[in-house]
Amino acid sequence: MLPPGSTIGILGGGQLGRMIALAAAELGIRVHVFAPEADSPAFEVSHRHTVAPYDDAAALSAFAREVDVVTYEFENVPAQSAELVSGLVPLRPGARALAVTQDRLVEKDFVTSLGIGTAPYRKVDDVAQLDAALAALGRPAVLKTRRFGYDGKGQTIISPHDDAEAAFANLGGAPAILEGFVPFTREVSVVGARGLDGTFIAYDLCENTHRHHILDVTCAPADLPAAAAEQAVAAARIIADSLGYVGVLAVELFVIADGAGAETVLVNEIAPRVHNSGHWTIEGAQTSQFAQHVRAICGWPLGSAALTGAGATMTNLIGNDIDNWTAIAAEPGAHLHLYGKGAPRPGRKMGHVTRVIPQKPKS
Numbered sequence: 001m002l003p004p005g006s007t008i009g010i011l012g013g014g015q016l017g018r019m020i021a022l023a024a025a026e027l028g029i030r031v032h033v034f035a036p037e038a039d040s041p042a043f044e045v046s047h048r049h050t051v052a053p054y055d056d057a058a059a060l061s062a063f064a065r066e067v068d069v070v071t072y073e074f075e076n077v078p079a080q081s082a083e084l085v086s087g088l089v090p091l092r093p094g095a096r097a098l099a100v101t102q103d104r105l106v107e108k109d110f111v112t113s114l115g116i117g118t119a120p121y122r123k124v125d126d127v128a129q130l131d132a133a134l135a136a137l138g139r140p141a142v143l144k145t146r147r148f149g150y151d152g153k154g155q156t157i158i159s160p161h162d163d164a165e166a167a168f169a170n171l172g173g174a175p176a177i178l179e180g181f182v183p184f185t186r187e188v189s190v191v192g193a194r195g196l197d198g199t200f201i202a203y204d205l206c207e208n209t210h211r212h213h214i215l216d217v218t219c220a221p222a223d224l225p226a227a228a229a230e231q232a233v234a235a236a237r238i239i240a241d242s243l244g245y246v247g248v249l250a251v252e253l254f255v256i257a258d259g260a261g262a263e264t265v266l267v268n269e270i271a272p273r274v275h276n277s278g279h280w281t282i283e284g285a286q287t288s289q290f291a292q293h294v295r296a297i298c299g300w301p302l303g304s305a306a307l308t309g310a311g312a313t314m315t316n317l318i319g320n321d322i323d324n325w326t327a328i329a330a331e332p333g334a335h336l337h338l339y340g341k342g343a344p345r346p347g348r349k350m351g352h353v354t355r356v357i358p359q360k361p362k363s
Helices: 015-026 041-045 057-065 079-086 095-101 104-113 127-137 164-170 226-242 289-297 319-330
Strands: 007-011 030-035 048-051 069-072 121-124 141-145 155-158 176-180 186-194 200-202 206-211 214-220 247-257 263-271 311-318 334-338 349-357
Touching: 007 015, 007 079, 015 030, 015 041, 015 289, 030 041, 030 057, 048 057, 057 079, 069 079, 069 289, 079 095, 095 104, 095 263, 104 121, 104 176, 104 263, 121 127, 127 141, 127 164, 127 176, 155 164, 186 226, 186 289, 200 226, 226 247, 226 263, 247 289, 311 319, 319 334, 319 349
Parallel strands: 007 030, 007 069, 030 048
Antiparallel strands: 121 176, 141 155, 141 176, 186 200, 186 206, 186 247, 206 214, 214 311, 247 263, 311 349, 334 349
16 A cells, blocks of 8 residues: 555546546645656646656656556556556556557457347458458447547448448558447446455446537436446456456446437456546545545545535537637536636637536425
């Protein structure tokens, strides 16, 4: 158990790293951020920072020797960098979580090996394999690069009349995966934490809506039947236990209704980190996902994930949405979070706003 005054190293300097650093400071924990971008938002609130590429072995080694534990705020940290760091200092979550989640095919194979349902999928390395996959899964289907995809990047829908070869070329001919189209009714996510002692605590399931493939609004708790919610949380726990995971993770799921109207869930993606759909927990839960992550990776007891009200909504401020900051700041009950980034541009997450739904007074 790392005491107050210890130092967490964070690989990645974006808004997630920034919010981890803020939560760590409240617990008396220092943060040293390592990122290649000199204007990283997390630098503004960290005790120390290093500007260097993730493949700079000398800089990584020096960084690792100055901290007590290392974590990461995004899953595209190079595997070699993670392995180097983990040889010098505890890395939480571990390098295996990165290796599994960096590759969509490896991730799908891992999830299905646990007996957890996903959309049907096929490996695609060339046009011939794509044609065979389309014949097996049908159209429409979603073609995704196996690596480096997020917020709708690195994927395209192949509809009945689309040219498959052109779709493959549009993704640069990179190794890919074809996923069969799932007629989901909505998308939900489980944000949970696994402690160093194996304790697992999940927040209330939340429902997510997207705009231009980017998370727009999250509502918690999701209106989901108890059996489906239990299925989702159980899947997240199995995944975390199987990875020997330490820290916060998010599991994104599709909600599927059968012919009789009963709802079940299929796993879509795993995020081995704090997650955009958990931002509502800063004001909406007893322990924020960021404080929970700090607790977990430092070996502390996990905090309560109970709601502070009847529920909460989180709305991302994307691009020019940030221009409304004065109105949001004046709104009673609105909790505004700005990430300290530069100029807004389409698709860039500039901040978010949380609104907690108060409990109804007892009659």
